[in-house]
Amino acid sequence: MSHAASASSVASPPAAPADAPFVAVSRDGGVATLTLARPAQRNSLSEGMMAALTAALAGLADDPAVRAVVLAAEGPVFSAGHDLKEIQAHRGDADRGRAYFEAVLTRCAALMTAIVRLPQPVIAAVEGMATAAGCQLVASCDLAVAGEKARFCTPGVNIGLFCHTPMVALSRNVARKHAMEMLLLGEWTEAPDALRMGLVNRMVPQGEALAAARAMAQRIAEKSQVPVKLGKAAFYAQAEMGLDDAYAFASQVMTRNMLARDADEGISAVLAKRPAQWEDR
Known part of the structure; x- marks a missing residue:
C-alpha cells in the first residue's frame, strides 16, 4: 500500500456530449460489456450513472442470450465513487441534505445488490483508479481482473467520511484486517496487493484487463x-x-x-x- 489517495494529478479527458450515454452496452456472442462512459467526470457514480448502470443490468438479467457480463470503463479512472459535487449541492437543504444522502445511498446499495443478484456472472475489468464507491463497485462484481497499474482505495477517512457503504462489499471480499487497513488508512492499494488480498482475481499487463476479462467471460459463456x-x-x-x-x-x-x-x-x-x-x- 502507498501514501494517501489523490486523483488530482489525473488529467480529465474532454467532457462527453450532453446526450451521450452514461453506460455504453456492447455484445459479442454470449458476453455483454457495460462500459462506464463519463471519463471527464472520472466515471463517478452520479445519479445519472447509477440510474444508467442499474437500468443496463436490468435489461440483461432476463436475456437468455447474455451468459456473462463484463464491467469496464473509459479513461484513466475506473470510477472515483460518488459525485461529491452532487452531494455538496444539498448541504443547503432544509434538512442539511439528510433526505438526499439517504436516497443516494439507497440507490447505490440497489445498484451493488443488482450486480450480486444478476443471474449472470459479472467480471470487472479495471484499469487506472477505483476509489470509494468505485472500489465498492469492483468488490461487488463476482470476479475482477486488474491491469498492473490499477489502484484501489477507500479514502473517505481522509476527508472526514468513513467509507461505510463500500465497507459492506469490501469486507465480504477480503480478510477483515485487510479491509480495516484500507478503510482506516485510506491509502492506495496497488494491483499486486489487491491480487494478494483477493480484491481481484488476476493481474495482467497494463491495457489488457478488458481483453482478459472478456476471455474469462467467454469461457463461462461456453458452459451450461x-x-x-x-x-x-x-x-x-x-x-x-x-x-x-x-x-x-x-x-x-x-x-x-x-x-x-x-x-x-x-x-x-x-x-x-x-x-x-x-x-x-
Missing part, C-alpha cells in the same frame, strides 16, 4: 447456464448462513441441479468420453 446461474445465487445465499444451514441449503440446490437435463448430459458425456451438448435446462 443451469449450474452457473444456480451456483452464483447459491454462493451468495449460503455465505450468509451458519454451517449447518449452509450445508442443508447447498444440498437442496445441488439436488435440484442434479435433476437438470444438462447435469444428466454432462455426466453421460464424461462416462462416454464425448463432448457434452448443452441445452441450458
